[in-house]
Structures are given as C-alpha cells and as structure tokens.
Amino acid sequence: MNEIDRSRRDLIEEFRRTPIGRHSPDLRLLLNRLRTGQGDAPYLLVCTVPHREWRLARKTPRRMSPVTLIPGQVFSSPEEAEWAVFKLLWQERTGEVLS
Amino acid sequence: MTDALPKKRMLGYADEISRAPGEKIRFMVSCDGVESYDAAIVRLISGDRHPESFGFIEEPVATLLQGRYRGRHQPLHAGSYAVIDDWDGFALESFTLQAMIWPTRPGQGRQVVLGRFSAGERRGYALILDEDGAVALEIGGGTRTVRVASGVTLHSRRWAFVGASFDARSGIARLYQEPLEILADSGPVAREAQLDARPARNGVPFLIAADTAAMPGGKLVAGHHFDGKIDAPRVAGAALDRAAMQALIRPAAGFPASVVGAWDFSRDIMTDRIRDISPNRRHGRIVNLPTRAMKGHNWTGEELDWTKAPDHYGAIHFHADDMYDAGWEPDFDLLVPETMRSGVYAAKLTAPDGEAEYIPFFVRPRRGSVMAEAVVLMPTASYLAYANERAGLEGGGYLHAFSNHLTALGANDLWLNDHPEIGSSLYDRHSDGSGVAYSSRLRPILNFRPGVTNSWIGPAGTAPWQFNADLALIAWLEAKGIAYDVITDEDLHEEGLSLLARYRAVMTGSHPEYYSKEMYDGLAAYLERGGRLMYLGGNGFYWRVAYHRTLPGAMELRRAEDGIRDWVAEGGEYYHSFTGEYGGMWSRMGRPIHALAGIGMISQGFDISSYYRRKPAASDPRAAFVFEGIEGDIIGDFGTVGGGAAGIELDRYDPAQGSPAHALVLASSENHTDSYYPSPEEVNNVTSMMDARQNANLRADMVFFETPQGGAVFSTGSISWLGSLAHRRGDNPVSRITENVLRRFIDPAPFLIPGHENC
Structure with a gap:
C-alpha cells in the first residue's frame, strides 16, 4: 500500500529537476507516500528572512507541540528546501543517501 | 543567520474595524519583554514582500496618539462559562446541584460542571468531572477540599444525568451519575459518603462550566473549564432525594420552594443571556461565546430547526478554548481626523530593537458622503x-x-x-x-x-x-x-x-x-x-x-x-x-x-x-x-x-x-x-x-x-x-x-x- 520503489531513479531525477510544480502521476504517488508516511514529527520550515531564507524544522501536528530547528539546514529557496526534505524522507524510508 | 526561532513580543487589537472621520478607535496592546514602544498611525499601501510585488509600503500619518508608550503584559483568558450575577442566593450550606451533561474530554483534568467555588482559596462547592472523568462533588472548607466521586469514567459524547446533594447537618453527600444510554461498561452509579467539611463562604459568583481561579481587582478569572454540553442545570438550597432531582428537570407543578436557580438554555439563544425559569429569576450571562442552539439531551431528531422546537435545543457547548473578547485595557485611542482620507490604516507599534506590530483598521468616507467613484469592499x-x-x-x-x-x-x-x-x-x-x-x-x-x-x-x-x-x-x-x-x-x-x-x-x-x-x-x-x-x-x-x-x-x-x-x-x-x-x-x-x-x-x-x-x-x-x-x-x-x-x-x-x-x-x-x-x-x-x-x-x-x-x-x-x-x-x-x-x-x-x- 505504501511501498517505495527504490528502482524508480527516473522519479528521483524528475523531482530534482522540478521540486515544486507539475509532476507525473507516479511521482505524485511517491511524494504522497513519502510525505504522509513520515514519523511522529514531520518536516516543515521556519522562515527566517521573508522570501530569502528558510530553516528546516520538525513538529508533531499536536496542538502546542514544540517546533524544533534542525541545525545546519538553511535554504535560500523553496525548491532547495523541498529537495533537501525529499532526500531525508527517501533516506528514512529506504536507507539510501541521495547525493 | 540565527539558531533561535523568530519571536513575536507585541500584539494588539482594536475595538472597531471600520470608522469614519470624527469617530473613535481604541487600541489594546500586550507586550512580553518590551518595556516601551513607539506608537503611530500609518497608511498601508502594500504588504507583499515578494520580489515581484510593489514591496512593503506604508506612509506615516501625523496624529495626536503618536508617542512612546509603556509596554505591559495583558493576559488572555480563554474558556467559556456562564456566570450568575446575583451572588446572594448561592451562599448555601445544604444544597443540590444537577445537570444533564455531554462531556467531550472526560479524563482530561478537573472540569467544573457547576458550583460556587474559589479554587485558589478552596472555598465553596462544585459538581465536577474529576481527573478520571468521573462525576464528583467537592466541598471546599477553606483549608482543604473534600470530595466524593462516582469512580466510573463517563463516556465521551454521551448524555448523562449528574447530580449531588449535600446535607450540612449530617455531612451526608449523595452522588448520582446516570448515562441516558445503556452502555456496556457504565450503568447508573450512586454513591453516599459522609464528608467532614462544610462549604466555606467565599467572595466569588456561581458559575456554570468553570470555577473561579482568581478575582484580581474584582475581575473574574475562570478556570477548570468544562468541555462539552450542559443542559438543564439546577440548584436547590436543600439536599433533595433522587426523585425530587428528577422533578427539577421538568417540573410539572412548579418548582419546590428550595429551588435556587433553574436555567433553561433554550431561551434567549440569540443573546448572551441565560434565563432562570425558577421564581427567583436569577438570570445569568455567558462569557467567551460557548456554542448555543445545540441539541439537548431530549433531542429526538424529529425537528432539525431549533427555532421550531427550542426546548429540544437546551444545551450549550462550552469549550476550554473559546475566546470572544480578550478584554484588555486600552493603551491609546484615535479620534479619526476629519482630514483622513478613506483607506487602509494601522496602528504601528515599534519596539526599541525595531520589532514592529501592526493593528489594521479601515477608514471609510464621512458618513453619507463619498470621495471616489469606485470603492474597495474589504472582505x-x-x-x-x-x-x-x-x-x-x-x-x-x-x-x-x-x-x-x-x-x-x-x-x-x-x-x-x-x-x-x-x-x-x-x-x-x-x-x-x-x-x-x-x-x-x-x-x-x-x-x-x-x-x-x-x-x-x-x-x-x-x-x-x-x-x-x-x-x-x-x-x-x-x-x-x-x-x-x-x-x-x-x-x-x-x-x-x-x-x-x-x-x-x-x-x-x-x-x-x-x-x-x-x-x-x-x-x-x-x-x-x-x-x-x-x-x-x-x-x-x-x-x-x-x-x-x-x-x-x-x-x-x-x-x-x-x-x-x-x-x-x-x-x-x-x-x-x-x-x-x-x-x-x-x-x-x-x-x-x-x-x-x-x-x-x-x-x-x-x-x-x-x-x-x-x-x-x-x-x-x-x-x-x-x-x-x-x-x-x-x-x-x-x-x-x-x-x-x-x-x-x-x-x-x-x-x-x-x-x-x-x-x-x-x-x-x-x-x-x-x-x-x-x-x-x-x-x-x-x-x-x-x-x-x-x-x-x-x-x-x-x-x-x-x-x-x-x-x-x-x-x-x-x-x-x-x-x-x-x-x-x-x-x-x-x-x-x-x-x-x-x-x-x-x-x-x-x-x-x-x-x-x-x-
């Protein structure tokens, strides 16, 4: 139901090229599985400079749960952040580190 | 780049959202860690910082309020409840408390159904849901609180009759918890206990769905809010037996002389008032807008419109996080100048380190006049x-x-x-x-x-x-x-x-x-x-x-x-x-x-x-x-x-x-x-x-x-x-x-x- 097909390198490349926007149906399925299959504290961003700087954080959906910054993960565009989170989710689900 | 999360230390609101020249707006502000701030009125032109936008544009407007103000913290007290402003009738020694309830968070902390209880002083009496979600009667004697509890957790979102009586002479308390539906693991429960405390007099009002946490400066701060519906709350000034409690719910031949208050939430639904239908007329008011026109314990499904059968809609749903009016003290106000043209404005607060807060409002043209052929209808x-x-x-x-x-x-x-x-x-x-x-x-x-x-x-x-x-x-x-x-x-x-x-x-x-x-x-x-x-x-x-x-x-x-x-x-x-x-x-x-x-x-x-x-x-x-x-x-x-x-x-x-x-x-x-x-x-x-x-x-x-x-x-x-x-x-x-x-x-x-x- 929620498997990740590690052999689909084409989907990794498709997402690397277009982290935000129009995606193929198979990539959409992969993204939905990665994103909804996160653990207790999914990833999100904290915007530190509007339209210029974002930092990676985690937070459970529970009311008043803390927002925890992840050190060293700073992005200068939404696309850069999406790709970084994709790599983290891929690694969490498959064990493989994407470059 | 910083490792700290961005902080917001000032915030505020206005008592009006749209005013015409010659009319007044009050601004309420709360600060945390900001000792003083500069306030000014600005005309807002653009707020989008996106590189493709016009950028953030504001224009200063000289007004009399411009100046430096002392920052102070103003608290937010969420949680709805009802309060009865006639205090005198509730100085009870022997009493009965009862209601139909539909709890939504049983077991999530102590929640007060009704009573006159000063939590800080442990003085008074209250019918509550205890920490386990079981009904309990509490008597606050001043130095300590004694309690008798049903010991059975109520089901969430199921109606139950809950009631308790206390006889001050004997110290006997009787407690009843009776689900209206027969459920597998909770039938009716009755408890009796002798309590070695008597309700101590206090200086707080009778509340429904909360007790009194404090009264700083005479201003009531409620606590221990009840989450869920309450229907047909009743108070009597005597220890009634179970049959007499039943008669209080819908008295066929009038209320007994011992009744202190009997509120019918199906009356005055469109208002913030609750009506006491007993001869005592101890009407009350709701605070922080609990939800009204809610299905009551006797709703049959035959009528879906509360205006057609209000007596089926005698429940109010109280929430511990309801908020209507923060009730903050005003910090400054603006008399909209006659020269102020219609537009979008804000009170801008600036802290010494540059942090800014904006409290927007709209200035419409002078009443009865227009200044342009086109109008922006702000949604x-x-x-x-x-x-x-x-x-x-x-x-x-x-x-x-x-x-x-x-x-x-x-x-x-x-x-x-x-x-x-x-x-x-x-x-x-x-x-x-x-x-x-x-x-x-x-x-x-x-x-x-x-x-x-x-x-x-x-x-x-x-x-x-x-x-x-x-x-x-x-x-x-x-x-x-x-x-x-x-x-x-x-x-x-x-x-x-x-x-x-x-x-x-x-x-x-x-x-x-x-x-x-x-x-x-x-x-x-x-x-x-x-x-x-x-x-x-x-x-x-x-x-x-x-x-x-x-x-x-x-x-x-x-x-x-x-x-x-x-x-x-x-x-x-x-x-x-x-x-x-x-x-x-x-x-x-x-x-x-x-x-x-x-x-x-x-x-x-x-x-x-x-x-x-x-x-x-x-x-x-x-x-x-x-x-x-x-x-x-x-x-x-x-x-x-x-x-x-x-x-x-x-x-x-x-x-x-x-x-x-x-x-x-x-x-x-x-x-x-x-x-x-x-x-x-x-x-x-x-x-x-x-x-x-x-x-x-x-x-x-x-x-x-x-x-x-x-x-x-x-x-x-x-x-x-x-x-x-x-x-x-x-x-x-x-x-x-x-x-x-x-x-x-x-x-x-x-x-x-x-x-x-x-x-």
Whole structure:
C-alpha cells in the first residue's frame, strides 16, 4: 500500500529537476507516500528572512507541540528546501543517501 | 543567520474595524519583554514582500496618539462559562446541584460542571468531572477540599444525568451519575459518603462550566473549564432525594420552594443571556461565546430547526478554548481626523530593537458622503473566518502532501502555536474536536496583518492571503493614481444597498468567501439597480454567516450540508444561533453565486498557479474595452501567489447553475497541476479522472456581462489574480485588463443587456 520503489531513479531525477510544480502521476504517488508516511514529527520550515531564507524544522501536528530547528539546514529557496526534505524522507524510508 | 526561532513580543487589537472621520478607535496592546514602544498611525499601501510585488509600503500619518508608550503584559483568558450575577442566593450550606451533561474530554483534568467555588482559596462547592472523568462533588472548607466521586469514567459524547446533594447537618453527600444510554461498561452509579467539611463562604459568583481561579481587582478569572454540553442545570438550597432531582428537570407543578436557580438554555439563544425559569429569576450571562442552539439531551431528531422546537435545543457547548473578547485595557485611542482620507490604516507599534506590530483598521468616507467613484469592499467577514487559522501548525505530513509543498512558519505562526488561548478560526477545531463555529475580532488576529504570508499556501508559505493579498489591490490603485474609497463587510452588513448605491463600481478582495444575508442582499440589490461589480477573486459568496445582533465583532458559521468543510456541523445543528437562519452554502438557498457573479467555485489547489488563455468571446464588441491594448493570448503567467494569475481557488462559468446566458467568457485558465481537485459540492460520484490534469472543468473563467439599469459584472474567478497586478511595476496584461474594466465601470455610460437595447 505504501511501498517505495527504490528502482524508480527516473522519479528521483524528475523531482530534482522540478521540486515544486507539475509532476507525473507516479511521482505524485511517491511524494504522497513519502510525505504522509513520515514519523511522529514531520518536516516543515521556519522562515527566517521573508522570501530569502528558510530553516528546516520538525513538529508533531499536536496542538502546542514544540517546533524544533534542525541545525545546519538553511535554504535560500523553496525548491532547495523541498529537495533537501525529499532526500531525508527517501533516506528514512529506504536507507539510501541521495547525493 | 540565527539558531533561535523568530519571536513575536507585541500584539494588539482594536475595538472597531471600520470608522469614519470624527469617530473613535481604541487600541489594546500586550507586550512580553518590551518595556516601551513607539506608537503611530500609518497608511498601508502594500504588504507583499515578494520580489515581484510593489514591496512593503506604508506612509506615516501625523496624529495626536503618536508617542512612546509603556509596554505591559495583558493576559488572555480563554474558556467559556456562564456566570450568575446575583451572588446572594448561592451562599448555601445544604444544597443540590444537577445537570444533564455531554462531556467531550472526560479524563482530561478537573472540569467544573457547576458550583460556587474559589479554587485558589478552596472555598465553596462544585459538581465536577474529576481527573478520571468521573462525576464528583467537592466541598471546599477553606483549608482543604473534600470530595466524593462516582469512580466510573463517563463516556465521551454521551448524555448523562449528574447530580449531588449535600446535607450540612449530617455531612451526608449523595452522588448520582446516570448515562441516558445503556452502555456496556457504565450503568447508573450512586454513591453516599459522609464528608467532614462544610462549604466555606467565599467572595466569588456561581458559575456554570468553570470555577473561579482568581478575582484580581474584582475581575473574574475562570478556570477548570468544562468541555462539552450542559443542559438543564439546577440548584436547590436543600439536599433533595433522587426523585425530587428528577422533578427539577421538568417540573410539572412548579418548582419546590428550595429551588435556587433553574436555567433553561433554550431561551434567549440569540443573546448572551441565560434565563432562570425558577421564581427567583436569577438570570445569568455567558462569557467567551460557548456554542448555543445545540441539541439537548431530549433531542429526538424529529425537528432539525431549533427555532421550531427550542426546548429540544437546551444545551450549550462550552469549550476550554473559546475566546470572544480578550478584554484588555486600552493603551491609546484615535479620534479619526476629519482630514483622513478613506483607506487602509494601522496602528504601528515599534519596539526599541525595531520589532514592529501592526493593528489594521479601515477608514471609510464621512458618513453619507463619498470621495471616489469606485470603492474597495474589504472582505472583513472572510478575515474573521480565517482569523488565527492553525492548519499550518497542525497539518503534519498530510498537509505536505495536500498542498504539494512544505509549510513554512513565521514569527506569528510560532506565537500562535504557543498560545491557543487566543482562539481559533472557523477552519479549526476546538481542543475537544468539535468545530469552531464562532469567530471574533475582539482579540489579536495574527494573520490580519500586512506582510504576513500564509504558512501553507504557495511554495514554502510565500503567498499573501486575505488581508495582505488584498493590499495588492490598494497598492495597484495607488500606483495607478485611481481614486478609491474603502468600506468593509461590516459596513455593508449594517447599511446594505444604501452604502453601495453611492458608487459606480465596487471592487472585491481576493477571496470574499463569507457573506451574511444582509451583505448578500445588499450586493444583489446594488446589481439590480445598475451597479457595477468587479469580482477580483475566487471562491466568493460561498458560505452564509451571521453576525451577532448585540455582541460586536462576533460572527457565526455552521458548516452544513456540503462544500469544502474542515469540520462538519452535526446533523440537527445547521441553524445559526445568532439569528436562527439556516447555515451552509448560499448556492443552496436560492441565491446562486453563478447568477450574482457569473461564475462559482469549482476547484482548489495550493501549490502553483497558472495562466489564462484568451477566448473568442474576448473579441466580442461588447467586451472590446476589456482587452484594449492586450497582445497575445496568454494572460497572467506571473505573479506573487504561486507564480500565476489563476490559482489557489477557481470559479467556473456554468449556465446550469445560474450563470447568465448572455455572459461572455473572455478567457479561461488551463494547465493546472494535479493538486487541483473539484470542490465537494461538484462531486456526485468519484472517478479516476478528477484532478485538473484530466478535468478541463477545473479552471478559472473570466466573464463579463451586463445587468439591469446599465450595470455590469466583471469576474476573474481566481484568488491569485490580485497577486499579478504588480508584475513589472503594474505594466502587464493583468494590470491592464483590471484598469480597462475599472475605468469603463466608473464611466457613467450605461451598459445594455443584449436584446434589451430598446427597453
């Protein structure tokens, strides 16, 4: 139901090229599985400079749960952040580190 | 770069949202760690910091309030309850307390059903749900509290009779907990105990759904709020037996002499009063707007309209996180100067380190006058609906998939995360899981601010939303040098047609989704009498709402029947408590949006926006003015809201739903992503071809049509339209089309409906 097909390198490349926007149906399925299959504290961003700087954080959906910054993960565009989170989710689900 | 989370240390609100010259606005401020701040009034021009926008623009306005003020903390006390202001009758020694209850968070801390109890002093008496969710009687003797409990946890969302009596002479307490439904693991429970304490006198009032935490300066601070419904609360000044308790619920032959109070919540539902139907007439009032017109313990399902059978709607649903009026002390006020032109303004607070907070408000023209031919109708009802929305904080991985991009929190979001006591939006749920049906502006609204983007709309939360998105129209009008007045939904609600009738053209904001009957009828009447409407947004005129008739700034929504619903009103609870009006979608109430605006809601998606393609009807001589000077067929493949003029929420032309047959579809959007799906009311069956990649119906249609008496409507059907106005400093097709239409709409030359030229 929620498997990740590690052999689909084409989907990794498709997402690397277009982290935000129009995606193929198979990539959409992969993204939905990665994103909804996160653990207790999914990833999100904290915007530190509007339209210029974002930092990676985690937070459970529970009311008043803390927002925890992840050190060293700073992005200068939404696309850069999406790709970084994709790599983290891929690694969490498959064990493989994407470059 | 910093390792610390962004902090917000100042916030405030105003007691009014729209004022005319000569009228007064009070501002309330709370600071944490800011000893002093500079306050000033600014005129807000633009709030979008996106590189493609006009940038953040404000203009100082010299007023008498300008100066330095001392920062102070003002608390937020969330949680609703009822208070009886007649204190004398509740100094009881022997007594009976009882109610029908429908708890929603049993076992989530001590919750008071009713009583007169000073928690800090441990003085008084109260019927409570204890920490285990079991009913208990507490007697506070002054030095300690004694308790007798049923020992059986109540079921959540099931009605039960709960009651207790106490005889001061013998010290005997009797406790009853009786579910109205027979459930597998909880039958009726009765307990008897001898208590070695007597209720100590205290200086606090009798409360329902809370006790008194403190009375600083005589101001009541409630605590230990009850989550759930309470129906038929009763108090007697004697220890009644169980049969006598039963007789108190619905006395066939009047109340016994011992009765102290018997409140019927089915009376006065549209008010903030609760009525004591006993001869004592110890009426009370509700605080922080618990939800009224709720199904009571005796609701049968035979009648779904509370106005037809109010005695079936004798329940009030109290929530520990209800918030109507923060009740802060004013810090400064503004007498709107006679010279202040109509527009969007804010009280700007600046801390010594540069941190700024804005408290927006609107200045309308002097009453009875106009200063321009066009007016911007700021959709303040929709600002209230979205006030302090929490989806970005509590959406988790589902939201990442749903929006197709990461959520990004700013300082305001982080403050909101830490402070749910500020109250939620009509998109949220209370902490007990029930939907938030009321919103209020008598509290800080952190997403009603210039410069604030929505954390989960647009890639990495970059899209301005509601108020900040609507400032793009203000910025564009200023850049173009076009005169405009500003009015609000609340003004329209109060004054209706007479307010709009003064203007040649009315412009909406980006998402005027919520309309009261008075607002809707005022706008419709305006169009029937030659008015011109520029609907410059998407998903407008969708939900019916009701403003409270006596409590300022309070608005109600029942998410009934259909439509995009982040929570769903329970069956039998579709009628507004504020007015008795049926709630839900306007399209189901004989007021088809398509007939009003030419188009109606069809789809939503929250990642990237798209563009429009010109249609053949754009060449029709009737609409030649719209496309004057426009070259090419693609319109709006740019913008600050998802990168296009067509996006977020889209409206489509549909004659089957009332779109006028003579309306011209000038352009339609295309190429939306697979995040765009039809709105639920458009789905009668599911298929594997619903998303916008496969479903050509999911598009924004730009339409124009003429209305009676020389009027006309121009609609864009997209929330992101306004975000494209500023591209190339306003030198772009979206800007040109908007300007073409506005200049023609303020031209008095009448429009003629085709075939009616000789009428």
